[in-house]
Amino acid sequence: MLFLHVFRTLQGKRITVHVKNGIVIEGTLQSIDHFYNIKLINTETKDAGNLNMVSTLSTAYIRGTSVLYIELPKDEIDLNILHDATRRQEETEK
Incomplete structure (x- = not known):
């Protein structure tokens, strides 16, 4: 649940979600939530093609199983801390 904690610290920040x-x-x-279902507000849609209804959404609920990947703001993430926490979690799971 390490990454869930990281995402929860980003609440209120802008992220980009790439859907499958x-x-x-x-x-x-x-x-x-713990299924990685995401709620975004103040949304902007890119690469929506001819899906006009999607491009006009102000709020989006995205099911976790449909997420391909998520872009996080670089200035909000301390990669050194994240790398260390990932290593510690891996060692405790062995």
Whole structure:
């Protein structure tokens, strides 16, 4: 649950979610649960193609199983701390 904690510290920050069907949604992270279901507010859609209804959403609920990957703001993440925490978690699971 290390990464869930990282995502929860990013609530209120702008993230970009790439969905498996090719849609890219950027918005402010409002909430995320342990299934990685994401709620974004103040969204902007990129690469929505001809899906006009998606491009006009102000709030988006994205199911965790449909997420391809998530772009996080570089200035909000301390990679050294994240690397160390990942190593410690791996060692405790052995």
